Amino acid sequence: MAANSYRPTSLERARDELFSHIQRCGVLEAELDQREEWLADTVGYLAERYPDLSKPELSELHEIGQRYCMPPIKHGNSNARDRVPEEGADDHEGERDEVNAA
Numbered sequence: 001m002a003a004n005s006y007r008p009t010s011l012e013r014a015r016d017e018l019f020s021h022i023q024r025c026g027v028l029e030a031e032l033d034q035r036e037e038w039l040a041d042t043v044g045y046l047a048e049r050y051p052d053l054s055k056p057e058l059s060e061l062h063e064i065g066q067r068y069c070m071p072p073i074k075h076g077n078s079n080a081r082d083r084v085p086e087e088g089a090d091d092h093e094g095e096r097d098e099v100n101a102a
Contacts, residue, residue, distance in 0.1 A: 010050045011057045018046060018065050028069060039065045 008016075022028065027038045043062045047053060053061070 010052050011061065014046045014050045014053060014057075014061055015064055017049075018042060018061060019068060022065065022068055035069050036066075039069065 021042055025038070027035050030038065039062060043058055043065065046061065047058050
């Protein structure tokens with residue numbers, strides 16, 4: 001038996017192909033309705049390419065594509081001074097100023 005005998009499932013191959021199509025075609029820059037139309041067409045194409053995929057698997061593939069096409073959530077770029085202080089947070093503000101001034 002070969003050391004690497006794993007064979008990806010049709011769903012895994014279709015998912016990888018979907019990711020590849022998303023990256024190559026520029027759909028991430030499209031408007032939401034255009035992305036939805038593109039995704040429906042592409043999942044339809046993948047259904048023809050992988051006829052053994054069940055309806056639940058095609059639905060899962062569509063959901064995976066929707067999540068992959070969502071805009072990223074921005075983290076870490078907010079300035080702490082711009083945040084609204086929590087209740088009671090101002091009790092310690094003077095202490096921080098005193099420490100910073102020392």
